[in-house]
Amino acid sequence: MSSPVSQFKTDATAKAGDLRHRGLIQTALRKYEIVRDVRKGAFQDWEQARQSAAETKFFAINHLDTHLVEFAEKLEARGTKVHWASTASQAREIIGGIIKQKQAKSVVKSKAMTAEEIHLNPALEKLGFEVVESDLGEYIVQLREEAPYHIVFPAMHLTRAEISDLFHNKLGSPETHSPEELTMIARDALREKYITADIGITGANFAIAETGMISVTENEGNARLSAALPKTMISLLGIEKVLPKLEDLALFLPMLATAGAGQQITCYNTMYGGPRQADECDGPEEYHVVLLDNRRTELLADPEQRDALHCIRCGACLNVCPIFRNVGGHTYGTTYSGPIGSVITPHLRGLQDWKHLSNSSSLCGACTETCPVKIDLHHHLLHNRRNASAGKPSVLERLAYRIYAIAVNTPGFWGLGKRIGRLAYPFARFFSGTIYDPARAWTKTRDLPPMPGQSFKEWWKERNR
């Protein structure tokens, strides 16, 4: 098993040079940029909307205890069973336990990044349950036995030809390059699953404290079917999903859709607050909500980076990130990729193992600028760098900087370096970027800039003569 950092470097190098991959991602994201800008432009004031959204999430997170208690009590009053899980394994046990108790055979699941985070599907499959992902993109990556590529567009890295081959091999469907026909193949395959499934599992985009409801955003209707037909419904969500009031959705639903997919509002935004009530004709007999901590409280304990818990998982920061666009989603090796993933993964999975993600950034700030809830993403990458080096300083790096500091503070040294540089430059070309070059990691993909014949100081002197 390679370490996260070496896996990242290997995959990043491979993906950055993969022109086919680049083409696909650039096309998809260019389409996204165009529609997103149209939708942003329709807002009377997008910047004020961001400020209001940031303040709403700030208030929600900084009173998380009272909001969670209110959320759980309101849900329970409507007959929902609320479970609290400190760790991923507890959450898996709770969900596995419910399914076992119901003697369920099949489980239909709608998209939930939290379930990816706790590796729910492999755990349930180990217990002998069939789990079917019902979101089209998730269904495709599940058939390919890989992780979602992007938190909003899971199958963004695939062409229709690849999806056609996949369906042909796994489902025996005829080959077709029509996205419409491919979608209908999945629709037909999954219809039966909804009707026969015993358990429906969903994630949640928001948890409304005031009314005790989760809110699920989706375009396809798969989550609505998962919440309508099976006899037992389970929703898994991180504790940070809270919004204080029902009417906060009036701001968050269009902002999530705009930032996430360039839509004015997503096709279905559905609030669930309990199992089937006495005066209702359908819906699950039992409803379970599983609230997951999984080290979110550690991030909460860091006031400097607490706003990372404001994240609504729209994926906007991934879409604009030059690193994401070059190395792709899978390279990160994390559940949450892109800038937000680079910020929170070190908190969720260990700073020293994942600190390299903080360096995989150009610090251009595009993520911070695009974030609909104003998370200070690129500064948090710097905070993680600082914390990582404070926790485990690199002796060689410190030494190098010390020598550099002496060199730039001592004119004699600097002048000497300049002269050596000029003499050495003609020879440097021969080994720059080769295995004999100590700075190879940097120079193998970059040209050594030519050494000027005259320094600024020399030029200034000459000019004033």
Next chain:
Amino acid sequence: MVEGTEPMSERERILGRIREALKGRAPLPGHHGEVVENFAGPERETFSQWLPAVGNTKKAKFEAFAKASADLKTDFRHVADEATMIRELRSVAKEEGWIKVASHHTDLTDMACGKLGLPTLWTDGGYDVNEMESCDVGISVCDALVAQTGTIVLTSRTGGGRALSVLPPHHVVLAHSKQMVRDLPAAFALLKERFGDGFPSMMTLITGPSRTGDIERILVLGAHGPKKLTVLCHD
């Protein structure tokens, strides 16, 4: 199973960690790293001023709804009266060759389905899912139409349950023009006013027919939910 994990104590542990964590104060976003004392939350009455603009006249609202519907590929028909609405419904039924419909009992749907004269699956009091799956259309009423986004608001209590509006391949909404609200904040205010003392177990905002862009970001309608959405609204 669940008992073994002691959910109560885990609840207390998580809440304890949260309370401990919140002892350190975080800066308010947009305030240059400053900790703001006694921040009382956002000013929610301003939300409407940031969201996309919609006029407040009936004409402006219907125009906005019609424009959003065209973008979303919702078939929206604003007609003069109930009789015209029924004529429109019957013409859609004929065009698509409906054999069986699903609906729920309200004065309007009873009348409309009666006029259609087709076998009808009523969801009230429970129904067979396989039978609903075989229906050509789900016909429901709604709680509101939202001009700003072209959205239909309905609930499990008032819209014939959870599946009627999502399982059949076509969803038809019968509405009255008085149900048109201006924007999303107005829609949520209406839900709170109507259900504040006992919310249904499901409330949904439906905006266009089911869709996906998961294959090369190309739009396909009818991913899992209805391929068609028709809104018939009368004055």
